[in-house]
Amino acid sequence: MNSFGNNLRITTFGESHGSAIGGIIDGFPSGFKIDFDLLKEEIAKRRPGSGELVTQRKETDEPEFLSGISSEGVTLGTPIGFIIRNNDNRGNDYNDLRDKYRPNHADFTYQYKYGIRDWKGGGRASARETANWVVAGALALQWLASQNINIQACLTAVGSVSITDKIIENLIHVPSPLFALQTPEKASKHFEDEILKAKQKGDSLGGVVTCLITGVRPGVGEPVFHKLHARLAAAMMSINAAKAFSYGIGDKATLFSGLESLDIFDASISDKDNVQTRTNFSGGIQGGISNGMPIFFNVTFKPTPTVLQEVETIDRELNFTLLKMKGRHDPCVAVRAVPVVKAMAALTVADMIL
Amino acid sequence: MNSFGNNLRITTFGESHGSAIGGIIDGFPSGFKIDFDLLKEEIAKRRPGSGELVTQRKETDEPEFLSGISSEGVTLGTPIGFIIRNNDNRGNDYNDLRDKYRPNHADFTYQYKYGIRDWKGGGRASARETANWVVAGALALQWLASQNINIQACLTAVGSVSITDKIIENLIHVPSPLFALQTPEKASKHFEDEILKAKQKGDSLGGVVTCLITGVRPGVGEPVFHKLHARLAAAMMSINAAKAFSYGIGDKATLFSGLESLDIFDASISDKDNVQTRTNFSGGIQGGISNGMPIFFNVTFKPTPTVLQEVETIDRELNFTLLKMKGRHDPCVAVRAVPVVKAMAALTVADMIL
Amino acid sequence: MNSFGNNLRITTFGESHGSAIGGIIDGFPSGFKIDFDLLKEEIAKRRPGSGELVTQRKETDEPEFLSGISSEGVTLGTPIGFIIRNNDNRGNDYNDLRDKYRPNHADFTYQYKYGIRDWKGGGRASARETANWVVAGALALQWLASQNINIQACLTAVGSVSITDKIIENLIHVPSPLFALQTPEKASKHFEDEILKAKQKGDSLGGVVTCLITGVRPGVGEPVFHKLHARLAAAMMSINAAKAFSYGIGDKATLFSGLESLDIFDASISDKDNVQTRTNFSGGIQGGISNGMPIFFNVTFKPTPTVLQEVETIDRELNFTLLKMKGRHDPCVAVRAVPVVKAMAALTVADMIL
């Protein structure tokens, strides 16, 4: 089913080269004044065609809101329907894919599951779908900000160049509350070089996005099956190309003993609604429930399998064939995944708070 | 909510030192003959008190089935209710916890969320709950086996000793279909030494469990929000102490370029219902949907925070205090997590197939 | 939440005088060729402006499909997004309602629940929403027809003129399989007269819609909480102005004793997949599960509370005031409810079969 969330629920539709994509945001609090400028900024971060590092498809990605918002821009409590027209359709770029399966794509699995597939640009499997999530997520981010909850994300690894562990170590040792999670300029330059190198070869690279959520009060999350981190994991693993999720000390948990990784409560700076720990190996979640400390996690993205070189593959009759992929694609999907990670984190946290 | 799954749904209850734990398995196929001996074997793997490496709590963990199964042991299609009595309750071991919060446990978060908590052995937050999952999962494993789907899991890292990457590399390069996933004896011995060393110090260690699912036909999984790996991630992150989930090439995805990690279809050995790829970086899932290749993933577990040394903490009035944890605990929870990973994988896959 | 169904799920949005209404149909089977002419016919039955008996609002009600359907009109298995533009908006007709609550409408309850409401024509509470259901239901009807399941509905009472009991008695005594459920011409004329009389007085009337579903095989429905008739009841009570639901012998069940209302199996005409009973007091459902006999039920609709006379009411400050309702409305909503009952029945049955 194409729905995410329980109390704040987004349901989406749309193929990459259909006439429009869109969605319905259900359960959004009523009486909230939307900042449409802020919304545009968030959308711009994910929008294609905005630089050398990302796909050259040109889309304004401007959502048309059809319901749920008054003429004054205030939410009504009723479902918010929106659509985003697909303008820069070039379905013909993909004619070759009608009968050939691209390796590591969803071509074969969709065809097998449904007996039919929209082969133009990946159809529903395209990351174009994430434009819907960013629209919904941007509204959730605004509402969360009104509750003093802030979500930041940045790229911390591209290919073999990584500052992820360093960032996580920093977060575990509880930086100042004003800490801004962003890729340092030097690393940023390094990442850019790597991506351009891959692009020139017609190749692609994976990457890691790190996300930090601050301001969540204790008590958010369900104890057994709907742990806060289980919901975040499911949200992140819904993003195209995501391969791994790790929160708090995460996949480095084996490098510390129990004693070494205890987050000792700090009585000297704790009060009733704000219990602090000296370290944050737990990543802000204990027993599946937020403890009031910052929440942070990593998502690892694989290199996009759209590489601009001729590769061996099969056609629908399962015969050997060669395929030269064309189309306009991202040499490192992790770049544009940054706002998507934020959006999905926002939708998850808002859903669990509401 | 304490339910997991949609078509095959398990709903559970129980505190660690209450009179019983138990659950309801809803949606289990009718007319299936249960093998109760096999069930007991699976339960025995998770059962406490069975060796030096695990907690000394003595429980038979024998479930009493109350409904949904005929007197001949055949499922009726109606919900299967079961309970497991808690026999070896020693709530008094925990008197000290009535007013003190253990670091990295769910003590504070439960107290904050509910305003009350069962402080005896962690109450509902205890891993005792996973006995329920293993009962339900064991039935799911039997049914999956009848569909030629098999699930294996083993320990691949303890503390800093790890064979995880080696195992994953092996799985990526598509071993023989008869491949048995198990910890090699030498590694096993190594792991044991590490655990005993930690135990003697009253300390604990993290670990990694790797899981392999074979026999899943193509087409299982939902394309957007309920991708097969998103559901597996949520299932795994529900297990106590889980900190990271990684499938296929997973968190090593950044070490390969797009070209290097393409799983090229192998026309020579593919037929209609069995399309094979030469490598399996994808881990058997493409676009969120199974492609028929083996599915595999890792789960990283943190060291249990129950360490048998005096530690600093706070009490319910948020005052500084010291706490010496007692009780009977696992020096490496990853050991007993192996059958739990299998159980949750079985429940997830069966749910998505049914 | 604005979603209905589990396996076939419709999620909708839209205010009566917003720019558009619309929805997402999720879970519709792939590979199904849609008959767009048939779809238009079904929509036309509910469309306003089509005669003296219904509201004079002019809407083409033409849905624009945005996804989930190939250019050949074949479903893709992915969600089907659609919108219906609101063309004949006359929000100004409703200026008086900005601050006054109409009796028996949702004005007060929406305002109280959300702290804000779209007062133009009832906003989201308007029966305009049912245009969405008819679009989705029409697709479901087509798919059900391909499975030999047919759904008929007709008006069987208007005000105090009723043929409902007669129709139900006929259905209980198992008419020929070719039975067509339709309002006899004479009754139809009678209903029309009643409605026009009420309309001339600026008043309105209630009515009853009877629905017949044939071709459902035994075994559809869940035994305890999601009985087939419980799901149908919920579906019907979702329709604007519905006040009562009754299936099989229904609200006349007290007029027969147990012995008098037994549906005796008829061995002479039953075979393995087609077990027949001599009578059908049960209305095709036993223990919440279809038994293969025709399914039938009634829905009673209240008179629309939009009456074109001055009435006493209160304003938002809870002060006494007078209100003269304007706008274009139905003197008997049951007339246009006929295709809506069919649509919701189709969505319910298709959901439970899929």
Add this chain to the structure above:
Amino acid sequence: MNSFGNNLRITTFGESHGSAIGGIIDGFPSGFKIDFDLLKEEIAKRRPGSGELVTQRKETDEPEFLSGISSEGVTLGTPIGFIIRNNDNRGNDYNDLRDKYRPNHADFTYQYKYGIRDWKGGGRASARETANWVVAGALALQWLASQNINIQACLTAVGSVSITDKIIENLIHVPSPLFALQTPEKASKHFEDEILKAKQKGDSLGGVVTCLITGVRPGVGEPVFHKLHARLAAAMMSINAAKAFSYGIGDKATLFSGLESLDIFDASISDKDNVQTRTNFSGGIQGGISNGMPIFFNVTFKPTPTVLQEVETIDRELNFTLLKMKGRHDPCVAVRAVPVVKAMAALTVADMIL
């Protein structure tokens, strides 16, 4: 699925003559002190074996609570698991049913759906299941009472003797807030006579239960698909033998015109949180959302199809046969349905408030 509710969810299991029935109550508020005496009283009302009018099966129906409640009787916020042992099993009374289908029962439909069925006393289809609902409902009733919400129900018709319309008329004209909904003594005697007459003939009668919910504040209910009355309808139609649901003016809605049935707001006695109407044709719900007025509805129950005379039927091979039903049964199930209606109303309202 055997679950009911979203935020307060009950999941149940159990066959009529299995070793136990039981359930899990999930989402019950924490910190609530349970009154076990009150609980026993509510259970006693549904308990079989308590008089001439009901089945002679002897059951104490005492639930054993296994979790979710502290030793002081205070809820923990965690799921409340309970079981009720079946003591007075007489499976052998039903040997004749192993191969014969009782008319109007769920025997055939279960057998067809599952390919297997527990034929002893109806198995899962037995009204014994409702003992689970009464346990859960009794807890919900207590919690609702703490929120000043009270639910009353009584029998208003048996066979052709009915005071239902009179009671509803009374409720529409807004009786004093102290109004107690109960069957008048004279009617009660009349009902009893009818039931005993039917019992002596080995026959059975249908009946109507009327329910009144007071104290629900405005704003409860969802506007489109999960209207408060749609949820109540689904809840009521889940009860064994229920055939019709009608709320407010309900199935008499056609007897009044729009003007005649307007519930005019009464400015003189309304204040901000308590808006009153002069009449209550709406039954306390407008647009699917409570308006603060009393909520009331009827449920019609068919005569139980267990009649103690020989009847014609078929066996599993679909051959004609005769069947003399034995066992212990209710000559009028509506009698014991009264506490079940209350329980399901309580679970529905509590679910929608929480």
